[in-house]
Amino acid sequence: MSAELIVPASLLKQQLVAVLRAWGVPDDQADVTAETLTRADLLGIDSHGITLIPLYADLLASGKVTPGAEITVARAFGATAVIDGGAGFGEAPAVRAMDLAVDLAEAHGIGAVGVRNSNHYGAAGVYALQAASRGFIGLSMTAVYGASIVPTFGREPRMGTNPIALAAPAARNQPFLLDMATSTIAIGKLKLAMRTGKRLPEGWALDRDGRPQHDPEQALSDKLMTPLGGSREMGGHKGYGLAAMVEVLCTMLSGASYAPLRPADAKAYNVGHFQLAIHPEAFRDKGDFESDLDDFLDCLRATRPADPDQPVLAPGDPEHAVFARRSREGIPIPHTLIDQVRAIARKAGARFTLDEAGS
Template identity: 55%
Template sequence: MRPELGPYVAAALWRRQMLEILRAWRMSDAHAQVTADVLGAADLMGIDSHGMALLPLYHQQIQDGGATATPIISVVHDRAAVALIDGDAGFGQVPGMMAVELAAERAEKFGIAAVAIRNSNHYGAAGVYVRRLAEQGLIGISTSSVWRAAIVPTGGLEPRLGTNPIAFAAPSARGKPFLLDMATSTAAIGKLKLAQRAETDIPEGWALTREGSPQRDPNLALLDTLLVPLGGHKGYGLAAMVEVLSSVLSGAALTPLRGKPGKRHDVGHFVLALDPAMMRGSRAEFEADLDRMTDALRQTPPANPARPVMVAGDPEYACEAERLSHGIPLPAKLAEQLRGIAEQANAAFLLKEERAST
């Protein structure tokens, strides 16, 4: 039975709407296709904060001059198993997928490959990139810096690091990779925006007030962006590690030194691919053992019988199957934002009829 949670949009129409807006921004068709694929994949997996909901942010960044929809992306260095890409201030999906393709190609040859990206922008959900690698039989790791500081170092009162995501994926013989995708803050900024749209308080421990006490109001949390690192010192350390891989290694802007964002955000990303066959002799041996491990984890006796133990990726795959079948929920506020963006860009707004459906 179709869930009665609100308006739903078929995945194909959802993607068409994104393409209409991206092309209206003068993004090339090839770049628009890649960008829509990455954003749409996040929406299908239930990562709503990193899908089409990003278009209002991207629209604002284009207007502010922090990003361009028409970049000339180039490979700066190409040295066997290592490469560096310059994103020319475009959004990160296209150079991110270029990095995936380069890393996969070189890992097939050398067993391991790493690609860094500089002069980029927000690249969406990090898990989308490593999932693509795992679906090719490779282990994938991806990290990204962020265009503005949001995480407060443990014990501090001002943000110095971005929410700096880490994603890891490993191939499975059953076709659904082990997939971990996490922010290094307790909650990503997108989660605050979702709470703001829903007009609900955020949990204690997500953000701080300017005085350092817990913040529950998502509007004030978004205004101040004083996010708590995941697990205190551990999340702070992981966020700094991501900054090293994404920014220091690539030569992108260092978030702790940014101050107010300049015209170009110069975000950095990092992608690593590893062929497990180089360690195990065959990918099949690795994949079989991974499945044995994850099966053992799922068989852990649950504290609540109604909520069985899962492993990383299980919730996302379940959501993806549901949304491919029933459609993607369209919040009213997002629909209105998209309508306004489409009108400004002279793009067709295709979701108007979906507002009446449930």
């Protein structure tokens, strides 16, 4: 038997909706959350798709997530707003925030929306692409409820993996897409390494003595991850600064909670996000930005490669290629994860449908 089951995107979303509804998530929020997780898997961001369901089950059991959350606009001023996520799952308030940011940008040229009282929101790139699909430049970032990045020269974590994503629409090409954690790797990659039995490369994580950690299970337990770049000599201080920048925009600006200073008895994690949309026509005549971006992307791909067998790619090329392939062929899910989701669905009283992919 193959180590993976190939699941059509429609069936994957159906399973996610069933579990979320069984948890008490309202139908509209369940659909948005399931769509966001499915898109992450379609893009090949496997660490932020259905693999998050065990984590979300744990968050729900801990009482840190309110499944029937009410999402509201807490503040509005000019081209800015703040959304309160009601302590629910993070995807629905984040989608609403980016939609609102685009609406504001359509009216004002730019729109910035913060989110507070939220939770883990999945893959940042999905929200950036949400703006690009409407013809706008989208910037999305989020703080993380648990600290895991060790500051340069430090030996204890002070920030989460704090991802950043930017997408921009082109005319002939798929959108430019940058989606990156500000740690050297995302925590989800540690989970994937543990599931597949792979050792961690040097520079991904540290042990308690500050030395390279190669055991993914121990790395997940300790959560002592290097900032993007790793060591100071390799530019890790830049990743540290980027992670801190995300914290400023997502936490302090929106009134969310900074993980190391959060009271131990806090009822909710109060995670913050930041969504920004820019209307290209506020800066250029219609079509000029997209045309120049096309030329830029083509120029990057035309770079003479160091290895003839590995052409130079433009940011977003790998994700768009995986999206096209998985849309046709389905999404591979490890059987170990299938078993976890089956158990979670059974416990929640939700119908389990993923096995239908193999029938």
